[in-house]
Amino acid sequence: MGILIFTVLSFNLCFGFSANVELSKGSRTIVASKKDGTIKVIENKKGKIKVTYDATASYGALSGKKEQQGDLKTPTGVYFGTSFMGPDELPDETYGPMAVTLNYPNPLDIKSQRSGGGIWIHGTDESTRLGPKTSTRGCIILQNPDLLKLIRFIRLKEVPILIIGDNDKVSVVPSKTDGTYVTVLDGSLKYKVSTGLEKSKDIVYEEIK
Numbered sequence: 001m002g003i004l005i006f007t008v009l010s011f012n013l014c015f016g017f018s019a020n021v022e023l024s025k026g027s028r029t030i031v032a033s034k035k036d037g038t039i040k041v042i043e044n045k046k047g048k049i050k051v052t053y054d055a056t057a058s059y060g061a062l063s064g065k066k067e068q069q070g071d072l073k074t075p076t077g078v079y080f081g082t083s084f085m086g087p088d089e090l091p092d093e094t095y096g097p098m099a100v101t102l103n104y105p106n107p108l109d110i111k112s113q114r115s116g117g118g119i120w121i122h123g124t125d126e127s128t129r130l131g132p133k134t135s136t137r138g139c140i141i142l143q144n145p146d147l148l149k150l151i152r153f154i155r156l157k158e159v160p161i162l163i164i165g166d167n168d169k170v171s172v173v174p175s176k177t178d179g180t181y182v183t184v185l186d187g188s189l190k191y192k193v194s195t196g197l198e199k200s201k202d203i204v205y206e207e208i209k
Contacts, residue, residue: 016167017076018185021160022175023049028153029180030161031170032140034059034074037130039121039140041153042172049172053153055146061135063166066104069116074138075104076168078182078193079161080203081154085120096123096144100154102161107205108191121161123147157203158195183208 021029023044032039041053060066060074067073085099099122105114116138123144128134130143140163142150153159160182162170175181182193190208 016169017164018169019078019162019164019171020183021162021170021172022177022179022181022183023172024175024178024180027175027180028052028159029172029182030150030153030159031172032057032059032161032163034063034076034164035166037134039142039150041150044174047174049174053150055142055150056130057146058130058134058136058141060138065114065165066109066116066119066138067114069118070137071116072135072137074136074140074163075102075109075114075119076163076165077104077106077108077186078184078205079103079106079119079163080159080195081121081156081161083156084151085122090122094124094126095120096125096141096147098123098147098151100151103203106203108186108189121147121150160193160195 025044028041028043030041037056039055039057040051043050043052061072064073066075079102081100082103083101087097090099099120102119104119119138121140124141125144164170184191192206194204
């Protein structure tokens with residue numbers, strides 16, 4: 001797995017959910033592709049956009065946006081890690097050494113009346129559970145060694161995690177300011193997501209009229 005260097009990095013899977021990520025220097029985002037069965041870390045290294053991590057992952061058994069608990073779908077949108085769970089907090093050893101909980105449903109999901117919860121990024125020691133032809137009940141899973149590497153890149157409530165589906169597009173560009181922002185067009189809904197405003201780490205989802 002090599003390192004790709006672009007001024008603009010774009011993942012184009014036809015048009016559906018469209019997001020533009022502006023990364024400040026030294027910051028990063030995570031792009032999780034349900035179609036490709038991958039998860040990537042993308043960083044702004046001194047004004048250059050680089051993929052610094054790339055691993056195989058598995059997603060929900062059914063495609064499309066998650067709507068409710070038990071629908072076997074992984075949500076699509078902009079999310080953040082909210083907590084790390086150690087082995088003593090996991091249901092059993094099949095979940096790997098630890099997990100990251102995501103803020104599903106986020107404020108936009110709630111507005112769209114999407115329900116459910118318990119969406120995690122966690123591990124597995126079963127390689128047969130990984131790849132685009134395998135599936136989960138909605139979580140994102142990686143092999144245990146890959147999960148432990150990914151954890152090092154996650155900053156709770158700070159690093160945006162974009163989960164994209166079959167018809168989605170994500171562009172990652174260097175920010176012209178000190179902040180990291182994600183601007184999203186999802187159907188008729190347009191919104192901006194930001195963190196670290198005024199040195200706080202609150203997650204802000206702001207609709208754009």
